Amino acid sequence: MVGRAIAAKLAELGHTVTMGTRDPQATAARREGDAYGNPSFAAWQAAQPQIQLGTFAQAAADGELLFNCTAGGGSVAALQSAAPEDLAGKTLVDVANPLDFSHGMPPSLSVCNTDSLAETIQRTFPALKVVKALNTMNANVMVNPALLAGEHSVFVSGNDAAAKAQVTALLRSFGWRAIIDLGDLSTARGSEMVLPLWLSLMGALGTPLFNFAIAR
Numbered sequence: 528m529v530g531r532a533i534a535a536k537l538a539e540l541g542h543t544v545t546m547g548t549r550d551p552q553a554t555a556a557r558r559e560g561d562a563y564g565n566p567s568f569a570a571w572q573a574a575q576p577q578i579q580l581g582t583f584a585q586a587a588a589d590g591e592l593l594f595n596c597t598a599g600g601g602s603v604a605a606l607q608s609a610a611p612e613d614l615a616g617k618t619l620v621d622v623a624n625p626l627d628f629s630h631g632m633p634p635s636l637s638v639c640n641t642d643s644l645a646e647t648i649q650r651t652f653p654a655l656k657v658v659k660a661l662n663t664m665n666a667n668v669m670v671n672p673a674l675l676a677g678e679h680s681v682f683v684s685g686n687d688a689a690a691k692a693q694v695t696a697l698l699r700s701f702g703w704r705a706i707i708d709l710g711d712l713s714t715a716r717g718s719e720m721v722l723p724l725w726l727s728l729m730g731a732l733g734t735p736l737f738n739f740a741i742a743r
């Protein structure tokens with residue numbers, strides 16, 4: 528869902544996009560929609576002919592800038608399938624959350640407090656420039672903040688100032704205005720740990736279409 532939303536937005540903005548998946552043939556053959564009413568991958572792709580589908584390794588090779596839109600438990604494995612030279616020096620926008628559904632609902636966080644998924648990825652792939660962003664709102668809001676009334680916030684965390692500036696410019700092109708730089712990548716612990724609150728809000732409000740707005 529997140530990969531599709533971001534890929535379509537990037538393509539709409541004129542970027543060339545390769546989407547990665549574990550098994551491109553199996554993904555392209557998916558004919559069933561998901562439980563949330565999203566169309567099958569095949570139906571979605573037919574409407575997005577300009578977006579290439581490949582392996583995670585191909586997406587890493589093609590991309591000047593990478594987005595991690597995988598399930599948090601699979602993020603390191605997905606990145607490990609890329610050639611190290613295809614990651615070196617590139618900015619990776621980490622949109623994933625370390626949600627663990629293995630004990631049912633609600634999910635717990637597989638990493639928290641003194642570490643985060645973003646830091647785990649940065650430690651495992653030191654040549655990447657990891658920037659945490661967009662993980663605290665629904666995919667439709669990520670790429671269309673005007674979906675919600677008023678000013679609401681997106682958080683950015685990362686160790687590399689130039690990579691954060693690159694991601695901030697991209698977020699502006701998505702329509703974001705209230706972009707809050709939280710600091711280095713350890714601040715991603717906080718943005719990942721709001722997920723239990725986000726999930727409670729979705730239950731209380733009965734919709735995923737909301738976001739955090741920071742009043743000062």
Ligand SMILES: NC(=O)c1ccc[n+]([C@@H]2O[C@H](COP(=O)([O-])OP(=O)(O)OC[C@H]3O[C@@H](n4cnc5c(N)ncnc54)[C@H](OP(=O)(O)O)[C@@H]3O)[C@@H](O)[C@H]2O)c1
Pocket residue numbers: 528529530547548549550554595596597598599600601602604605622623624625626661662663664665666667
């Ligand atoms: N849905 C939202 O609105 C939303 C909002 C904020 C953040 N997020 C975060 O964004 C990420 C993507 O969310 P989503 O809802 O689009 O879908 P998802 O079902 O959480 O993730 C789907 C992606 O993860 C890959 N994947 C799953 N298990 C894997 C494994 N063991 N090894 C390698 N890759 C694996 C899938 O690969 P295949 O294509 O091969 O199946 C697919 O690319 C998640 O981390 C989620 O927490 C989601």
